[in-house]
Amino acid sequence: MDLIDASAVSKRYGGIAALSAAEFHAKAGEVHALIGENGAGKSTFIQILAGAVRADAGTILLAGKPYAAANPSAAQAAGISSVFQELSLIPDLTVEENIWFRREPTTPFGTVTRRAIRKQTIDLFERYAIPAARPDQEVRRLNLAERQVIEIAKALARDPRVLILDEATSSLAPRETEWLLALSQKLAAAGKLVIYISHRLQEVRAVASRITIFRNGATVAAHDMNAVGDDQIISEMLGRRLDRLFPERKPTATDRIALRIRGVSAGQRVRDIDLDLREGEVLGVGGLQGHGQRELFQALFGIGKAKGSIELWGRQVSARGPQYSLTGREGIALVPEDRRGQGLLLAKSVRENLTLAVIPRFSRLGILSRRREKALVDEMIEFLRIKAKNPDQPAGTLSGGNQQKVIFGKMLLTEARVLLLYDPTRGVDVGTKGEIFTLMRDLAARGYAILFYSSDLPELVHVADRVAVMRNGTVAGVLEGAAISEDNILKAAMFEPRAAAS
Amino acid sequence: MSAGAEPVASAFAPGGARRDWQTKLVDRGPFLVACVMLAALVAIYGSLREGVFTLEELNIDTAAALTLLLAATGQTIVLLRGGIDLSIGGMISFGTVIAATQFGDFGQTAGWIVAILAIGLGVGAVNGLLISILRLQPFLVTLATWSILSGAALLILPTDGGQLPEAWMSGGNATILGLSTSVWILIVLLVFWAWFRSTRLGITIRATGSNEKSAFLSGVSLTFINVATYGLSGLFAALASLYLTTQTGAGSPTIGKDYILPSVAAAVIGGISLFGGRGGLVGTVIGAFILTIIGNLVFVLSVSSYWQPIVSGVILLIAVLASSLAERSARRSLT
Numbered sequence: 001m002d003l004i005d006a007s008a009v010s011k012r013y014g015g016i017a018a019l020s021a022a023e024f025h026a027k028a029g030e031v032h033a034l035i036g037e038n039g040a041g042k043s044t045f046i047q048i049l050a051g052a053v054r055a056d057a058g059t060i061l062l063a064g065k066p067y068a069a070a071n072p073s074a075a076q077a078a079g080i081s082s083v084f085q086e087l088s089l090i091p092d093l094t095v096e097e098n099i100w101f102r103r104e105p106t107t108p109f110g111t112v113t114r115r116a117i118r119k120q121t122i123d124l125f126e127r128y129a130i131p132a133a134r135p136d137q138e139v140r141r142l143n144l145a146e147r148q149v150i151e152i153a154k155a156l157a158r159d160p161r162v163l164i165l166d167e168a169t170s171s172l173a174p175r176e177t178e179w180l181l182a183l184s185q186k187l188a189a190a191g192k193l194v195i196y197i198s199h200r201l202q203e204v205r206a207v208a209s210r211i212t213i214f215r216n217g218a219t220v221a222a223h224d225m226n227a228v229g230d231d232q233i234i235s236e237m238l239g240r241r242l243d244r245l246f247p248e249r250k251p252t253a254t255d256r257i258a259l260r261i262r263g264v265s266a267g268q269r270v271r272d273i274d275l276d277l278r279e280g281e282v283l284g285v286g287g288l289q290g291h292g293q294r295e296l297f298q299a300l301f302g303i304g305k306a307k308g309s310i311e312l313w314g315r316q317v318s319a320r321g322p323q324y325s326l327t328g329r330e331g332i333a334l335v336p337e338d339r340r341g342q343g344l345l346l347a348k349s350v351r352e353n354l355t356l357a358v359i360p361r362f363s364r365l366g367i368l369s370r371r372r373e374k375a376l377v378d379e380m381i382e383f384l385r386i387k388a389k390n391p392d393q394p395a396g397t398l399s400g401g402n403q404q405k406v407i408f409g410k411m412l413l414t415e416a417r418v419l420l421l422y423d424p425t426r427g428v429d430v431g432t433k434g435e436i437f438t439l440m441r442d443l444a445a446r447g448y449a450i451l452f453y454s455s456d457l458p459e460l461v462h463v464a465d466r467v468a469v470m471r472n473g474t475v476a477g478v479l480e481g482a483a484i485s486e487d488n489i490l491k492a493a494m495f496e497p498r499a500a501a502s
Numbered sequence: 503m504s505a506g507a508e509p510v511a512s513a514f515a516p517g518g519a520r521r522d523w524q525t526k527l528v529d530r531g532p533f534l535v536a537c538v539m540l541a542a543l544v545a546i547y548g549s550l551r552e553g554v555f556t557l558e559e560l561n562i563d564t565a566a567a568l569t570l571l572l573a574a575t576g577q578t579i580v581l582l583r584g585g586i587d588l589s590i591g592g593m594i595s596f597g598t599v600i601a602a603t604q605f606g607d608f609g610q611t612a613g614w615i616v617a618i619l620a621i622g623l624g625v626g627a628v629n630g631l632l633i634s635i636l637r638l639q640p641f642l643v644t645l646a647t648w649s650i651l652s653g654a655a656l657l658i659l660p661t662d663g664g665q666l667p668e669a670w671m672s673g674g675n676a677t678i679l680g681l682s683t684s685v686w687i688l689i690v691l692l693v694f695w696a697w698f699r700s701t702r703l704g705i706t707i708r709a710t711g712s713n714e715k716s717a718f719l720s721g722v723s724l725t726f727i728n729v730a731t732y733g734l735s736g737l738f739a740a741l742a743s744l745y746l747t748t749q750t751g752a753g754s755p756t757i758g759k760d761y762i763l764p765s766v767a768a769a770v771i772g773g774i775s776l777f778g779g780r781g782g783l784v785g786t787v788i789g790a791f792i793l794t795i796i797g798n799l800v801f802v803l804s805v806s807s808y809w810q811p812i813v814s815g816v817i818l819l820i821a822v823l824a825s826s827l828a829e830r831s832a833r834r835s836l837t
Contacts, residue, residue, distance in 0.1 A: 052719060073721030088719035092712035092779035093705070101709060101720050104702060111700040141525065 001064055003028040003193045004049070004162065009058030011044050018044040021058070023219040024212055028161070031184045031194045033204040033225070036214030036237055037401070037429035042197055045214070046164050049195075050082040051075030062162075079161035083151050083168045091140035095133055096121040099154045120157075128156055128183060131176055144171040144337070145289050152180065163187060164195045169203060170427050171455065173289035174490065181207045199429055200456065201230055213237055238431055245430065246462035247438040250445070253281035253465055257314070258449030259300070259332070259418050264308035266299035271473040272308070277418065277449045282440055284464030284484075285453040287493040292473035293453045294337060297422045300451070301334040312418060331416035335407050335424045343407040346396030350388045351377045353395045353406050358413045380409040385435065401432030408439065419443070421452045425459060437463050457486045469493050528828050532773030533781070535824040536788045539771075539817060543795045550802045561682035565675070567794040568684045569594075569746040570764055571787060575691060576626075576738030577765040578786045583731040584711035584778025585640035589629055590739035590765060592651025593622050594758035597743025599655040602664025602753025611667060619740045625651065626736025630728035644732075648762070655755035664753040674748020687745070688787070695783040707731055711778025767814065768793055771821040775829065792817060 006024040010017070019041040026032040036042050047053040049060070051069030060067045062078060069075035075082070089098050096117050097104075105116040121135045130153050133146055142150065148171045155163055165184070169177045184194045184207050198204050204211065205225065212222040213236045220236045259277040264270065269292040277283045285293050299306035310317050313330055336342040344353055354377050363369060377391050384405045388398060395406055404424060411419060421440070425433045440450055440463060454460050460467050467479045469492035477492040479485075527534070548554040573590050580587040597618045605611045625647060632643045676683050698704045710717040710727045718724055742761065747753065770776060771792055772785025793814055800810045 071721065071723075072719055073723075076721060084719060088716045090709040090712045090716050090720070090779075093709055097705065097709075102702065102706065102722065104705070106702065109697065110702070111697060112702065112705065114700075138529075 002026060002061070003063055004195075005061040005064075006045075006049075007059055009045065009048065009055050009060065011041075011048065011053065011056050017217050019048075019055070020217045022214065022217065023222075025222065026193055026195065026210065026212075028193050029188055029191050030210050031188045031196050031208045033196045033198070033208035033211040034214065035197065035199070035201075035204060035211065035233070036220075037399075037431050040214040040237070040429075041217040042214050043166065044217075046082060046166055046195065046197065049075065049080055049162070050084070050164060051080075052084075076158055076160075079158075080164065081155035081158045081160035081162070082164040082166065083148075083155045084166055089139045089147055089151055089154070092138060094136050094138050095142075095150050096135040098139055098150060099124065099157050101154070103158075124153060124157055128153070129179065130156075131179060143290060143294075145173055145176060148172055149176060152183075160192070162193045162195065164197070166197045167199065167427055169198060169200065171289075173455065174457070175288070177203065199427070199433070201233065201430075202458070205230070215239055234430065245434050245437070246459075247434075247441045249441060249463065249465070251465060252441075252445045253278045254447075258312070259451065260309075260311040260314075261300070262309040262311075264296070264299060264306055264310060266295050266304060266306040269295040269473045270299055270306075273475055275468055275475060275478075277451055279417075279447050279449050280444050281466070282444050282450045282452055282464045284460040284467035285451060285470060286457070286460050286467050286489045287470035287476070289455060291470045291493070293470055294422065295473075296470070297334065297420050297451070297453060300420055301332060329415050329417055331414060332418040332420065333411040333414045333416035334420040335404075335411055335422060337422045337426070339403055339407055343410075344395045344403055347394055349392040350381070350386065350395055350398070350406055351391035354380055354391075354409045354413060357410055358415075376413060380413060383412075384409050384439070399429070401428045401435075404428050404432065404436070408436070412443075417448045419448055419450045421450060423453055423455055426455065433459075457489055460484070460489060461486055530773075531828045532821060532824040533785045533788075536772050536785055536792065536821060539820065540788050540792050540795070543792060543799065547795055547799055547802065550799070557680055561677065561685055563791065563794055563798070564688055565682055565684040565749065566797070567790045568687060569742050569749065570761060570768060570793065571688070571691070571790040572738050572742035572745060573761040574765040574768040574786045574790050575695075575783060576735030576742075578769045578772075578774055578781070578783055579707060579738075580640075580731055580735045581766070581769050581774045581776060582708050582711045582778060582781065583727065584714065585633070585728075585731065586766065586776075587626075587629065587644045587732060587735045587739075588641065588762050589625060589644040589647035589651060590735060590742070591758035591760075591762040592648040592655070593625060593736055593739035594743040594746065594761055595655040595755050596651045596658075596758070597622065597740050598747050598750070598757060599659040599664070599753040599755050601744060601747045602666060603659055605665075605667050605670060607667075608669075611670060615744065618744060619737060622736040622738075622740025622743075623733050624736070626733040626739075627729045629736070630730070630732035631725070633732070634725040634728040640732075648758075652755070652758070655758075659753050659755050662752055662754040662756075666747050666751050671748055671751055674745065683748075684745075692783070692787070699782060703730060708779055713779070764793060764814075767818050770825065771818060773821070773825065775825060777829070789821075 002025045004024060004026045006022065008021045009019055010021055011019040022041060022045055024045065034042050044053060048055045051072045051074050067078060069078060090101065093101065099121055100117055104112040106112055118135055124130065125132065131149055133142065133150060139147060139150065148168060152168060169180055172180065181203065184196060187194050196204065196208055208225050210222065211225050211228065211233065213220045213233065215237060256279040257276050258279045261273055261275040264273045273296060285296070287293060298304055300310065312332060315330065345356070355373055359368065381388065381391060386405045386409065387402050395403060398406065425436055428436065440452065444450055452464055461484050464484065467484050467489060469476045469479065469489055471493055479488055479492065544554070553559060573594060576590055577587055600614060600618055604614045629644055629647055632638055633640050674683055678686060706717070706722055707727060707730070710722055710724065714724065746757070768789035769781070769786045772781065772787070772789035774781030774785060796813050796817065797810050800807055
């Protein structure tokens, strides 16, 4: 018997059907992958399972009994725990308070017993070999990867029958990803059902035994994992054959140096970095998460204090803040890590988001020209193929991939030709990923210089001209040409500082 | 160097234990700044007047601060939830008016005390329901209930006056074991907080203020939390009104407005974040005492009493600056 047996599940938001008659059948003891492009309805479906959203129609059976969770608590009580893409942690509570939130052991006086919580936390960490974090640290002090692990720990702490992992590895480094994959299989072996949602096909293949594919709110197919090829999965996801995820990489770099970094240090995590980014080049930045990549990007964009010399197109710049970085064609632009928090005003329209940073370009004497703004916006929407009903649609209602395109548009409108892309494909569907890579190579060919960090190794290997591997806040090595491989990047990141620098 | 000698770097490289104390210091910065400011004000006050460091002075100052402190306790709970409660002004006026017109013999008084507390709780609960069910702004909802309660208070007692029973007054100003009623209430309040802050409800209120959506996804009923939060705030406003009558001996349909903004100020000076989730009652106690001591100073210096709001404003700015620095540090570590 199936543990989860969902038929004809539908959900509409206003006039838009997020799910139309979706089917999902999964057994206990398997890792079941659920894949599809952003906007295919995966998130809606698991939110229904998790009790965050209610279905309009359809039936869901949990172990043969009708299941309809009215709220997240009800879902959890029924044994379904979710690790959401949007984290459910409370920033001002500590790690352990978060893990046991609302299920804390209490004294007869109704107060929470700290010691019991600590013990439970340590037991939990040991039981699932959870990468260590300090139980008494406030969550707002943790980075995304650390938070993600705590989020998973929180779900595990409920000892669920069904564990839903929604893009849980998107912010994890390779080592934590390995841990999660192994853990998923261990849980399945113990008779649980793990529903695994990821855009990374490699991972899905490594971990799942069954796969269900969603497209446009409906179920396209379900397969045994070992009976289906990657091409078939991708074509079922997209509804068309995808040529190739990664575009052809023609060297377009010139000798002209766009961004020269000498002896740059920032905070405690970036130490004495030298790098040259050339016109027409995509320079990858790799390494394990938390080794200063984020801080380097921030320092280059002028967030926080940095020491050392930064030259843009041969001119020394003082990196004082984003507003100083945005100076037309000589400038520098950033695609930040957390697009929903830092890159976009979710409630504002696509149009306003696109033009926010470049209002002077279509205003004269402080007065905006709507006509000129509209021209720029339309041009950008068409160039990037942003799927929005109209330019006034709120950015927050777009799919993840389209949100990312809006950020790209905003960045391109600044006319800056040195681009800092920090994990631009995080949580973006395969189709849009391909478009982003094509766009990156296209921009490079037009003379843009691109510094590109990715948490996904194959992206660095296939898109970048060179890869600078960071380790402990400094550049451990720069890989070039044939030396760029996942193995070499990992080696440089973990063991031998100068291994493949030749 | 051999590869083996190099420890495999973890992605979880901690920020470093050595920075731990710094982090803690910045986090507690607003609270520490408040402590320093209170110490400085007390020192100045002590140097200007004899007998500042006596139990008697403690009794007097606590009595002066307690109404504000009770109101600010409710406000603290609401601020931790990430809201604001203006209706406490109306509730305080309303409470004093009821007390001044209805209190009589022991039975009557006891009955009406329960009634006033119930009204406070009820009005707060209604605030919470309006905010959650109609999804209205706390600021506007409580502004409206403030106005309604103020009007009701004026209907019952158009001008200051009324009569409080002798026993009620002397009870509110008694001295037990050398400590005044007000100090005992303060002690009970602190014990209450020590308990409340580590109950599930206390943690949940703080968590909801820290991140409402996360709390919801973790299974928190926002309606329940709002009803509980604003209900408690109303209850504390009712307590404040009761205590106030022991000090003024009369009812006043307009006195409550004097506590609305100071209750917020006391909490903010004590390090409660207006964004919710951070701070505690001890800070608010310090904030309330700071505001009270400023009043004393103005009196001792025999300068115009208009200096009081000016100095209070400056202190508030310093407190806000400290909070903002802490906030910034927290956000920087987040990115």
